[in-house]
Amino acid sequence: MATVAVQTTVAPAIARLRAMPKFNPDQHLVGALPAKKMTMQELGFEEDVGVSPVAVSDPFQLFTAEAVKFMRGEVFRVPEKYKFSSNIAKSQLRGYAKDCAPFTWDAWNHPATIALMSKIAEVELVPAMPYEIAHINLSAKSKEDAQQELAQYQEQNRRYQEDEGIGGCREVVETPIVGWHTDSYPFVCVLMMSDVGDMVGGETAIRTADGKILKMRGPSQGCAVLMQGRYITHQAMRALGAQERITSVTSFRPKSALFKDDTELRTVRGVSDLNELYYDFAEYRLKLLQEQIQHERERVAAARRTGEGFATTAHKQFLKRVIAFSNQSSHELVEQSEVQQGYIERVDWPDAAIDL
Numbered sequence: 001m002a003t004v005a006v007q008t009t010v011a012p013a014i015a016r017l018r019a020m021p022k023f024n025p026d027q028h029l030v031g032a033l034p035a036k037k038m039t040m041q042e043l044g045f046e047e048d049v050g051v052s053p054v055a056v057s058d059p060f061q062l063f064t065a066e067a068v069k070f071m072r073g074e075v076f077r078v079p080e081k082y083k084f085s086s087n088i089a090k091s092q093l094r095g096y097a098k099d100c101a102p103f104t105w106d107a108w109n110h111p112a113t114i115a116l117m118s119k120i121a122e123v124e125l126v127p128a129m130p131y132e133i134a135h136i137n138l139s140a141k142s143k144e145d146a147q148q149e150l151a152q153y154q155e156q157n158r159r160y161q162e163d164e165g166i167g168g169c170r171e172v173v174e175t176p177i178v179g180w181h182t183d184s185y186p187f188v189c190v191l192m193m194s195d196v197g198d199m200v201g202g203e204t205a206i207r208t209a210d211g212k213i214l215k216m217r218g219p220s221q222g223c224a225v226l227m228q229g230r231y232i233t234h235q236a237m238r239a240l241g242a243q244e245r246i247t248s249v250t251s252f253r254p255k256s257a258l259f260k261d262d263t264e265l266r267t268v269r270g271v272s273d274l275n276e277l278y279y280d281f282a283e284y285r286l287k288l289l290q291e292q293i294q295h296e297r298e299r300v301a302a303a304r305r306t307g308e309g310f311a312t313t314a315h316k317q318f319l320k321r322v323i324a325f326s327n328q329s330s331h332e333l334v335e336q337s338e339v340q341q342g343y344i345e346r347v348d349w350p351d352a353a354i355d356l
């Protein structure tokens with residue numbers, strides 16, 4: 001009797017476990033490099049802006065269709081407590097991957113994926129922190145609404161064509177999904193998880209250093225864009241005609257403690273489990289601090305061994321950097337009681353006309 005009872009309870013669990021896909025880079029990572037990348041210099045930025053010469057990549061095929069299917073499956077099973085909404089984004093999933101999306105978690109943390117990101121970014125990267133693995137932006141419309149907005153756009157476009165030469169300027173000010181902003185973390189990888197084949201728009205608009213606007217092609221399903229989002233002011237333009245639009249955003253930072261870390265939590269505090277976010281942030285910032293101190297300690301010891309005079313100015317400069325780094329950590333960790341959940345402070349960039 002006992003054997004039968006064990007079999008009936010354990011067997012379905014084993015079957016479920018077997019059915020759970022496991023991330024395998026040979027099978028799920030496409031690993032294509034983007035055809036083109038735009039450099040910070042091409043956008044007019046000074047050399048010391050950012051952590052890499054790369055500003056933004058063209059869309060590249062990152063994961064296979066099967067991998068995206070598994071990730072979508074995990075997205076649709078995310079429990080309520082990981083769902084957030086705010087004044088600037090209606091529906092987001094955050095911090096769920098570590099707890100309940102093993103395929104997604106493994107996909108972004110796999111050394112092969114991280115090596116690919118680093119190769120494209122031209123700097124060795126690691127995921128910014130566990131909480132930021134596969135942040136999801138969701139938007140869904142009814143079929144009728146999606147068709148209607150597309151029809152409206154086509155009608156406007158037809159009128160413009162008829163009007164050409166009389167009406168003059170074709171510039172249209174579009175309402176973006178999220179207005180002009182910079183991201184919290186040095187690099188962001190935006191993966192498109194929806195079929196956006198019929199969609200009009202959905203590009204990423206970026207601002208050059210002198211305020212000009214460039215429109216970058218948005219990624220199609222399974223494709224991603226890597227961007228130095230902390231330093232480049234950008235916005236996702238509205239997408240028309242797509243019933244569903246799911247993007248997955250994973251943030252990265254340089255692995256080495258010798259790079260600057262300008263991470264700011266302003267854009268994520270109000271849509272996060274603060275406990276998780278702050279533990280992740282405090283841990284990696286302390287790790288970077290430890291590595292900086294270790295590096296300086298070794299430098300000082302080596303200088304002594306070789307009989308050099310003590311470099312007071314250099315060491316004082318290091319101490320100043322450490323103080324600034326600690327102050328920055330402290331500045332980002334706003335007391336929980338002062339954080340307004342569901343509210344993201346907007347940086348007011350004036351809207352600019354974008355030529356469609």
Ligand SMILES: [Fe+2]
Pocket residue numbers: 181182183229234
């Ligand atoms: Fe962004």
